[in-house]
Amino acid sequence: MRDIFSHRKRLAITITYQHHSDRGQGLNMDASQQEPTADQPRDDIFWVHDLGWDGRGVARRSDGRVIFIWGALPGDSVRADVVDDPPKGPLSGELRAVLEPSPQRVPHPCPHYYEGCPASLLGAVRREFSLNWKRDHLVETFRRIGGFEGVLVEDVIPSPRQWRYRERLEFTMQRIGELLKMGYQTRDGLLPIQDCRLGGEELVGPYRQLRRALPMLDEHPHLGEEIPLRLLIRANGRGQAVAVVFVIGKEVPDLDPLVAWLGKADLVGWQIRLSKSVKRRYFGSKLIREEGETTVYQTIVGHELPTEPISFAQANVRASKLLVRLALEHVTPESNLLDLYGGYGAFGLEHALRGGRATVVDSSPSGIEAGRAFASEHNLPVDYVAHDLGKTEGLEVDFSKYDAILLDPPRSGVEQQMLELLDNKGPSRVVYVSCHPAALARDLRRMKHYTTSLIIPVDMFPSTSDLETIAVLDRA
Numbered sequence: 001m002r003d004i005f006s007h008r009k010r011l012a013i014t015i016t017y018q019h020h021s022d023r024g025q026g027l028n029m030d031a032s033q034q035e036p037t038a039d040q041p042r043d044d045i046f047w048v049h050d051l052g053w054d055g056r057g058v059a060r061r062s063d064g065r066v067i068f069i070w071g072a073l074p075g076d077s078v079r080a081d082v083v084d085d086p087p088k089g090p091l092s093g094e095l096r097a098v099l100e101p102s103p104q105r106v107p108h109p110c111p112h113y114y115e116g117c118p119a120s121l122l123g124a125v126r127r128e129f130s131l132n133w134k135r136d137h138l139v140e141t142f143r144r145i146g147g148f149e150g151v152l153v154e155d156v157i158p159s160p161r162q163w164r165y166r167e168r169l170e171f172t173m174q175r176i177g178e179l180l181k182m183g184y185q186t187r188d189g190l191l192p193i194q195d196c197r198l199g200g201e202e203l204v205g206p207y208r209q210l211r212r213a214l215p216m217l218d219e220h221p222h223l224g225e226e227i228p229l230r231l232l233i234r235a236n237g238r239g240q241a242v243a244v245v246f247v248i249g250k251e252v253p254d255l256d257p258l259v260a261w262l263g264k265a266d267l268v269g270w271q272i273r274l275s276k277s278v279k280r281r282y283f284g285s286k287l288i289r290e291e292g293e294t295t296v297y298q299t300i301v302g303h304e305l306p307t308e309p310i311s312f313a314q315a316n317v318r319a320s321k322l323l324v325r326l327a328l329e330h331v332t333p334e335s336n337l338l339d340l341y342g343g344y345g346a347f348g349l350e351h352a353l354r355g356g357r358a359t360v361v362d363s364s365p366s367g368i369e370a371g372r373a374f375a376s377e378h379n380l381p382v383d384y385v386a387h388d389l390g391k392t393e394g395l396e397v398d399f400s401k402y403d404a405i406l407l408d409p410p411r412s413g414v415e416q417q418m419l420e421l422l423d424n425k426g427p428s429r430v431v432y433v434s435c436h437p438a439a440l441a442r443d444l445r446r447m448k449h450y451t452t453s454l455i456i457p458v459d460m461f462p463s464t465s466d467l468e469t470i471a472v473l474d475r476a
Contacts, residue, residue: 045099048076051133053141053438055121055465061091069093070118073125074133075102104129109163110197116186120198123163123463131156131459134467138437138457146441153455157326159319162462166315167237169199169207173229180217180224182210182231198463202235206243206265213264220257227253230281234309235317237297240268242309246281247274247288255289262291269294271309282310283364298344301353305344305374308366312343319460323468324350326456327406327431330472331356335403338427341389344371345382347406352380361397363388392417404429413439416446423447430473435460440469451476 046059046067057072061082068090069080077100084092108124110117122130135156142148159165171182174190183192194211195204210231217223228248236242243265245258252274262270269292275285298305298313307313314320328351331337337358339348344367348358352375360382362368368384375382387395389409399405405426407414413436414422422430423446430450434440444452450473460468 044079044081044096046072046078046080046093048072048074048078048102050074051122051137051465053137053465055118059093065091067091067093069095070116071095071121072098073102073105075104076100110195112191112193112196115191116188117184117191117193118186119184119196120463122465123197127158127162127462130462131158134459134465135457138455138467138469141437142441142444142455144441145438146445148441148444148452151452151455154457156457156459156467157322159316159459159462160322161316161318163197164200165318165462166196166198166203167200167313167317168232168234168315169196169203171231171233173224173231175221175225178218178221180214182214199233200235202239202241203233206241206267207233209265210243210261213261216264217257217261220254222253223257228278230278232309234296236268236293236295236309237299237304237317241266242292242294242296243267243270244294244309245270245272246278246285247272248276248278248281249274250276252288259289259291268292273310282312285310298346300346300349300374303353303374303378305349305370307344307370311364311367311370313346314460316460319458319468320346323433323458323460323470326458327433327470328354330431330454330470331404331406331429336401338397338399338402338405340405340407341409342371342406343367344374345384347408348382349374349380352382353378357381359383359385359397359402361385361387361389361395363390389418390415392421395421399425399427402427404431406431406433408433411436411439413443419443419446423449426450426475428475432471432473433468434471435466435468437467437469440471444471444473447473449476450474 043062048057048059050058051074052058052068056068056070059067061067072078072095076098078095079097079099080093080095082091083094104125106126139153172185172190173182181192183190230246232244234242255272258272271287271294272289273285274288275281294309295306296309298307324346333354333356335356337351337356339345339358339360342348342360342362343364345360348360351358360371368386372384385397452471453474454472456470458468
């Protein structure tokens, strides 16, 4: 038996799980909780009919206003308080009780879900339902934002794993009272995390050791208070884990406490990096201390590619292999490919290994260096261009020389100038990979010289509301 959550405020509500042969495991409330008592107002009772893209349940108030409720799922009848009631737009609600659970509910394997953790909200519904929901909302997003009707959208391709699939996790380190804690940020503050069920097996032991050793940092109150800290823990591709502590600030603090703390975990190596801001930690941080072997190995068609621990790669290694293969199925093997926002060249290198040529463009020096060394070692026809694709000025790449362009931009999508250049001078085939359906629909709508012929969704982030999508475009 568990308590259902209302963010950080736990409620004394009895929940029992019973077997239903027609739908697997369902969530059932104690009968005493299923109806409001006479002294309880009925305008705080909602029937949840949908989910928003952030995983919140969607319902309507009696006056027709839409309300988003954390922790509520489609089919639930819930009691919730309105915590944000703006003059226009949707309301925000805080879940108080599940009065009648949805038939789609299943027991969530992580206890932090019941404490308000937002990391894996769709882990509380049947997996088939979550896959269908993601496709339905992708179709609706393309219709509403992109104006697309009749585009072929395939079924969502499931990740090989629903849990323990992430090769990296990042935690905020922050003071709660006098104690330093590690966890995820919620709208009510930091929620300490003992174990994230999304993280791969290699991360479980080292993170547990670091969490247990946290009290040794309590006597250094500047850490996590005056000096913000982030912990990145990452699988190294060889069954071990590495860690990076980001120290946010302009000055290097006394590092001895952090060095001693990192030494308490079974890490093959670690780094401490100084970054002037949280947003720039992956692109503008400076290495100030390192110990052990911190290389992270990516696998390209059976070959290891060594990268820095802060280099970008898809967090779901198993599903990312499917993503690369599916995207390259729409690029002819012998063609000349332009890989934009390519990082170390996950698409470009694999394309070259099957007989093609590629040019990879990215702004990450470490990614370009790693990819260039790999291409040289394996005698692959892959060139690298260092350029910030947020701007077109200074980009010395002739789009007309390429048979196809594959782009995998940041979550925010492609900058307007770059999108116009791509639309006006791009080749006959463009393959656009995106982790943000709304940004993807917006960008495709702006590409007037292309027709979107196929959409392939991949469940790169199971148990969450996020979705990776491949769009195949042909010049009209």
